[in-house]
Amino acid sequence: MPDYSPLKNKFGNYCLFNEPAENFTTYRAGGRAEALVKPGDAAELLWLAGWCRDVAVPLLVLGRGSNVLVSDKGLPGVTALTERLTGLEVSGRAITAQAGALWDEVARLSAENGLAGLEKTSGIPGSVGGALRMNAGAFGQETFDRLVSLETFNAAGETVRLLKKDIAFGYRRAEGLGGLTLLSARFEFERADPAVLRQDRSCVLASRAAKQPLEFPSAGSVFKRPPGDYASRLIDAAGLKGHKVGGAEVSAKHAGFIINSGGATAADIYALIGEVRARVKERSGVALELEQILLGEF
Numbered sequence: 001m002p003d004y005s006p007l008k009n010k011f012g013n014y015c016l017f018n019e020p021a022e023n024f025t026t027y028r029a030g031g032r033a034e035a036l037v038k039p040g041d042a043a044e045l046l047w048l049a050g051w052c053r054d055v056a057v058p059l060l061v062l063g064r065g066s067n068v069l070v071s072d073k074g075l076p077g078v079t080a081l082t083e084r085l086t087g088l089e090v091s092g093r094a095i096t097a098q099a100g101a102l103w104d105e106v107a108r109l110s111a112e113n114g115l116a117g118l119e120k121t122s123g124i125p126g127s128v129g130g131a132l133r134m135n136a137g138a139f140g141q142e143t144f145d146r147l148v149s150l151e152t153f154n155a156a157g158e159t160v161r162l163l164k165k166d167i168a169f170g171y172r173r174a175e176g177l178g179g180l181t182l183l184s185a186r187f188e189f190e191r192a193d194p195a196v197l198r199q200d201r202s203c204v205l206a207s208r209a210a211k212q213p214l215e216f217p218s219a220g221s222v223f224k225r226p227p228g229d230y231a232s233r234l235i236d237a238a239g240l241k242g243h244k245v246g247g248a249e250v251s252a253k254h255a256g257f258i259i260n261s262g263g264a265t266a267a268d269i270y271a272l273i274g275e276v277r278a279r280v281k282e283r284s285g286v287a288l289e290l291e292q293i294l295l296g297e298f
C-alpha cells in the first residue's frame, strides 16, 4: 500500500481508509475503497489528481455512486467523491453547476426559475458529473439537452473546456470524456411558465415513486433500453420478477431494477445480472446491454 500520510495530512476527516462501498454507493454493496477522499473544492480535487499522478496511484472520481457496482474485492488506489463540490448558480437563462451538485437540484432550480428543458429529468439521484458522463435522462429529456459547455481537467492536470458540439453523444452515451475529470457545467434554457414546469416536475417525481422500488437500495435501471423495446418488459416476459440470487433481487415493482433486498454482495448482483441476460436472450433473442458501470475485478 502506498504511503497515504500526505492525503491524511491534507484532507483530515475527509480522507478515509478501507471504506466499504455500502457507504458511498446506492446499491449499498461491494468491497472497500483503499483510500476515499472528499475534496472540498476544485483546487483540492486537482491537487489530489496531481498527487496520485506523482506517486502512480490510480484515481477514480465518483459522484453519488448511483450508477456503479463495486466489486467485492474493492477499489485499489484513491477514490475521490465530488459530494462537497455542490455550487449552483442561476443567472438569467443559464445555470452553472459544479460536478458534485445533485442533478435533481439542477432540475428543481430550473423549474422554480421558469427555465424549461430539464424538468423531466427530476429525481435522477446522481451528481451533475455522473449525469453528464453518460448523458443520463428520463421521460424524453436528457442531461445534454440544455448543456452548453463543460469545465474539465485531463490526466496531465491541464484544464480543458469543452463545448457541447465537441462531444459526440446519444442515448446514455457521451464520448471522449473517459480521461477527463468534470469540474462544472453550464446549461442554457428557454423561458416557460414556472407553474407548468413545477407541475411537470411533480408528475415525474410521483411517477417515479409509483413505479420504481425507491424503498430499496439499487442503482436504477440495470440495462439500456434495447431498440424498439424496454428491458423491463423483456425481463418481466422472461418470468424473472422477484427472481433472487442471495440478497440481490429483480424488483417485483419494476423488472428493470435489481434491488439489494438485504445483505447482497456485489457477486450476488453480478450473478443475477448474468442470469437475467441469459434468460432474456434465450426467451426473446435480445442481448441486453449493461447501463451500470462495473468497478474493480469481476
Ligand SMILES: Cc1cc2nc3c(=O)[nH]c(=O)nc-3n(C[C@H](O)[C@H](O)[C@H](O)COP(=O)(O)OP(=O)(O)OC[C@H]3O[C@@H](n4cnc5c(N)ncnc54)[C@H](O)[C@@H]3O)c2cc1C
Pocket (backbone or CB within 6 Å): 026, 060, 061, 062, 063, 064, 065, 066, 067, 068, 082, 099, 100, 103, 123, 124, 125, 126, 127, 128, 129, 130, 131, 132, 133, 134, 135, 136, 137, 138, 180, 181, 182, 183, 212, 214, 218, 219, 220, 221, 293
Ligand atoms: C433509484 C434510481 C433511479 C435512477 N433513475 C435514472 C434515470 O431515470 N435516468 C438515468 O439516466 N439514470 C438513472 N439512475 C442512474 C444514476 O442515478 C445516473 O446514471 C446518475 O447520472 C449517476 O450519477 P452519479 O453521480 O451517481 O455517478 P456515479 O455512479 O458516481 O459515477 C458514474 C460514472 O461517472 C463517472 N463520474 C462521476 N462524476 C465524475 C466527474 N466529476 N468527473 C468524471 N467522471 C465522473 C464515474 O467515474 C463513473 O464512471 C437512477 C439510479 C437510481 C438509484
